[in-house]
Amino acid sequence: MISYPATEQFLQAITAADRYATVSSNSDVKDQPIMNFIGTVKLHGTNAAIGYQKDSHPWCQSRNRVITPNNDNAGFATYIYPFANNFFFSDILPHCPTIRHHYENGDKIVIFGEWCGGAIQKNVAIYGLPTMFVIFKIQIVNQYTGTDADNQEQHATSYWLHPQEWSNIKCHVRSIYNIFDFPTYTIQVDFNRPELSQETLTKITEQVERQCPVGAHFNRFGIGEGVVWAEWTQTAGNLTFKVKGRQHQVTQGKALVSVNVAKFTRVDHFIQYSCTENRMRQALDYMREQNVSIEMKNLRIFLRWLVTDICKEEKAAMNASNINTKEIHEAISKRTKAWFMKVSIENQKKMQKEE
Structure with a gap:
């Protein structure tokens, strides 16, 4: 392809x-x-x-x-x-x-x-x-x-x-x-x-x-x-x-169109900026495209997509803020696990109703 x-x-x-x-x-x-x-x-x-x-x-x-x-x-x-x-x-x-x-x-x-x-x-x-x-x-x-x-x-x-x-x-x-x-x-x-x-x-x-x-x-x-x-x-x-x-923005920047790289002094502030619900929903879209079920056993796939996407899309901000991949992986997991669990439960209930 x-x-x-x-x-x-x-x-x-x-x-x-x-x-x-x-x-x-x-x-x-x-x-x-x-x-x-x-x-x-x-x-x-x-x-x-x-x-x-x-x-x-x-x-x-x-x-x-x-x-x-x-x-x-x-x-x-x-x-x-x-x-x-x-x-x-x-x-x-x-x-x-x-x-x-x-x-x-x-x-x-x-x-x-x-x-x-x-x-x-x-x-x-x-x-x-x-x-x-x-x-x-x-x-x-x-x-x-x-x-x-x-x-x-x-x-x-x-x-x-x-x-x-x-x-x-x-x-x-x-x-x-x-x-x-x-x-x-x-x-x-x-x-x-x-x-x-x-x-x-x-x-x-x-x-x-x-x-x-x-x-x-x-x-x-x-x-x-x-x-x-x-x-x-x-x-x-x-x-x-x-x-x-x-x-539909996937970051919490103030401007729709940015010309300057965002800088952060703390990892949690960067995660709040970059790991938004819109971005998490894009991760769900990726899972659906791959025919991967949205359930807790596939949390790792969800997290991997998020980390990869943020590292790619927000690379300049990470470099300017001296934030590394390991730091954001841990922070993303902490921020999103409960949200993903809630979505997976809702998804299972929806599938049961359709059956």
């Missing part, structure tokens, strides 16, 4: 933008890039994808594994498999010459999107709508070709297809939508002074949180999760970041 990369925060995007900085000929000072980003609505569901390759059967995947109707995630493979080939040959290849070219050359085509609506995620406007697959990115993976002229091994390479190539791909009668069917946003970010973008990014996010544009499209009113921003001209879709609304 080809996993979808994590979408980081604006703070991490500021660091990543340094790779695109230039140095003037008469100075050693770096000029950080000025970039134009396109924002699309961030949908609260579960990450999903359909993959295609010539002379092979299509496959479905969740964020972390290949799924099938017999080993599914939220019913995505069960829904998509029966018409996956028809969708590709009728609704994609005739309308996208670039995808057709790569498909004929034997490259992999991976169509990423959000499987959402239904009962997949609560606390958003699209909850309760018919389940839908909303395409938000397409990746081309060039295949391994052996060795080059110098007998050097060549490996598969990949790139994101520009939205101009695929923003028309959809099949509404099959509940397959395109993220560009819905409102989009633009912003120019000067990474020499990223703080100048904070206010605009915050206002757009708050607007989406107040009323989800995708929900409004279907006459369903309620909150949205946030916005995902991608830059295409200079980085070919590789520089992205997300801004979530207050109700």
Whole structure:
């Protein structure tokens, strides 16, 4: 499978933008890039994808594994498999010459999107709508070709297809939508002074949180999760970041959009900041995606995901605060064990009622 990369925060995007900085000929000072980003609505569901390759059967995947109707995630493979080939040959290849070219050359085509609506995620406007697959990115993976002229091994390479190539791909009668069917946003970010973008990014996010544009499209009113921003001209879709609304934030920071690293003098203050209920619920989502039951015998899996996610997402804050992994592992276990026990008991009662 080809996993979808994590979408980081604006703070991490500021660091990543340094790779695109230039140095003037008469100075050693770096000029950080000025970039134009396109924002699309961030949908609260579960990450999903359909993959295609010539002379092979299509496959479905969740964020972390290949799924099938017999080993599914939220019913995505069960829904998509029966018409996956028809969708590709009728609704994609005739309308996208670039995808057709790569498909004929034997490259992999991976169509990423959000499987959402239904009962997949609560606390958003699209909850309760018919389940839908909303395409938000397409990746081309060039295949391994052996060795080059110098007998050097060549490996598969990949790139994101520009939205101009695929923003028309959809099949509404099959509940397959395109993220560009819905409102989009633009912003120019000067990474020499990223703080100048904070206010605009915050206002757009708050607007989406107040009323989800995708929900409004279907006459369903309620909150949205946030916005995902991608830059295409200079980085070919590789520089992205997300801004979530207050109700979906996984940290307790005061600002929705941070440009400075948070620092803490005590481990328990850092844990209070980073190990929120929203983040714990993301750990539960991971367990469901892996078909791991939510019960006390699987507490270790829950804790492992939390520690890994916090160490990855909050690495800068940990470094600035001189906090190590061992310290947070113990503190996270102490903070979350009772919460997980309560959730596991509620989950068992729910399953018993359904039986």
